[in-house]
Each structure stands twice: as C-alpha cells, then as structure tokens.
Amino acid sequence: DQQVKQNSPSLSVQEGRISILNCDYTNSMFDYFLWYKKYPAEGPTFLISISSIKDKNEDGRFTVFLNKSAKHLSLHIVPSQPGDSAVYFCAAKTNAGKSTFGDGTTLTVKP
C-alpha cells in the first residue's frame, strides 16, 4: 500500500510558465512534508518543506501548498526555468523520523 503517491509520472511546461507538481498521501500521522529534486547521475537534494500546521510555504520561485483535509500537497514553480528540469520527489515524515517517498515526477521545462 503506497502511502505517498505522485500520480503524474511526467510533466512538460514552457519556460516562464507555472509548473505544478502534485502529491497525495493516505497516512494522517504524517506531520512534515518535503520536496526533493534529482538530476540524472546525482542524488536527490532538498528543495522545500512544510509542516502540517501550515498550509503554505514559499521560498523564492518555489511554493508548497498543503491541504490536510484532502491529504494533498502541491509544489508550484513560478516562473519555470530549463534548469528546473529534473525528477521531483515528494516525501512525508511522521514524528518517528522515517521518510516515505513518492514515485517521483519528471519535469521538463522547454525553452
């Protein structure tokens, strides 16, 4: 049973437009959510996070929104740049510290 799902394996957007990556979860015990970005031949790197007590967190071009009632979070990238092309993983954590990752969404930003 996959507790964290990223239902879109891939997303393609035009440079300058908004990219929206989605993530759904089932475990109501998750209390922190993180997004990681992964380039080919590299390990994932941390991008942005949000606590379950918040509904929005913003860092530059990146904003994460959390809808607890829907058990849904999304990552918005505005404006999208070609360098944002990567695989994006959503991760959820309980207070026990273990992270559960989604399958990843491959974002392609076209110049």
Place this chain on the structure above:
Amino acid sequence: DVKVTQSSRYLVKRTGEKVFLECVQDMDHENMFWYRQDPGLGLRLIYFSYDVKMKEKGDIPEGYSVSREKKERFSLILESASTNQTSMYLCASSLGLAGHYEQYFGPGTRLTVT
C-alpha cells in the same frame, strides 16, 4: 556543505556474491539511511541507523544487512546477491530525525547482479 560519498558509482556482481556498499558522510550527522530506487516504486527505505552500532529496519530489509561501526560510515551488505537486487542504491544522512531535518543524499550506486 554536507558531503555524502558512496564507494562506487557502478558495480556489477554475480548471483550469490556477498556485496558491500559503503557510504561516508563528513558532517557528523547522527542518522544515516539506505534506500533503493526502482522505476515506478520511488525511493524505498532498506535500513537506517540513528547512532553508532544502532540500526532499524526500513520497509524492505529482506536480503540486506547493515553495519555502522563509526559515526561517519554506514555500510549496506547483500549477503547473497540476487538478480532482484539489481537497482540504484542511495545513501543519505541527516542531523536529526524530526520533521524539518532534511536528508542529504550521496550520488548513488548502480548495482547490477547477473
């Protein structure tokens, strides 16, 4: 900057061999993790360690063991490699386990078992 290094980028082993994957971090992090990444399955936790000589099973520990004799080093051991263990293996470390502590990942080891 935190640096997590893994001993090999690519590894080819035969079925039945004992395989050691090594991971070293240089930021004095308490916690270290081993994941495998497979298409369509994302990152799945194999084992993690929250202190020297301490370990806990993750979601898919079968067929694997780990060793943490020193704080900076965390080894993943495949006692008898099988073809279904062909995968990308990622090591990570973190300063803490609480929610806001992110993990720092190594570049990964692509293991092929033939």
